Amino acid sequence: MKKIATLALLATAAIASPAMAQTVTGTINITGTVQAKCLVVPGNGNTFGTTVAMGELSQADGTLKASGTLSSTFATVGGTGLTAQVVCTSANPDVSVLSEPLVNTVAADPGYDNSVDYTADVTFTRVGGTTLVSDPSAVPAATTATLASRLTGTGTNVSVATSGWTASGVLVAGSYAGKITIVIAPGV
Structure with missing residues (x-):
């Protein structure tokens, strides 16, 4: 009888107590990366620039025009092609500026010059100033x-x-070509 009473008690307890609630937790981890890069916007390309046709470089006596006049001509003719918006995903981009003189392939005799030098001045506007x-x-x-x-x-x-346009002597006749190359890299 003891066995029957114990079984009856267990059966009653099982019916009387509610089922235990169970909790389920799901975790979804999301990851991603951004590579260190620099690009020109809009367009998301990696180049910008223009061609600046300076026109006549010499004054009436064949020597180079005044530096200020040439700098002004460069800015006017180059227009908006001399500016860009570049974004870099890294904090401290590395920059490089290389200016190459305007050169004429015709040989220059003594007292003449076939090369025009200048200084390229590139201003980078950054979060902390320029x-x-x-x-x-x-x-x-x-x-x-x-x-x-x-x-x-x-x-x-x-x-x-x-700025700082210079040449020594009379410029030889012909075409002159040079360029400015700006490289902006992500850095670290």
Whole structure:
């Protein structure tokens, strides 16, 4: 009888007590990455620039026009092609500016010149202010710098100008060509 009473008691307890609630937890981990990169916006490309046709470089006596006149011509003719908006996903981009002189392939006799030098002045607008990187074309190596903060995320943040135009002697007739190369890399 003891067995029957124990079984009856267990059966009653099982019916009288509610079932235990169970909790389930799901966890979804989400990850992603952003590579260190720099790009031109809008368009998300990696190049910007223009061609600046300076026109006549010499004044009436065949020597180079005044530096201020040539710098003004460069800015006017180059227009909006001398500015860009570049964004970098890294905090301290590395920049490099290389200016190459305007050169005419015709040989220059004594007292004449077939090369025009200038300085490229590139202003980088960054979150912490502006940084000017200047590179004289008379020096064959690029001028480099690491920006102390990110480039601003909106609007024009790279602007190109020139200064210090020089040549020695009378310029030889013909076509002159040079260029300014700006490299902006993510840095670290």
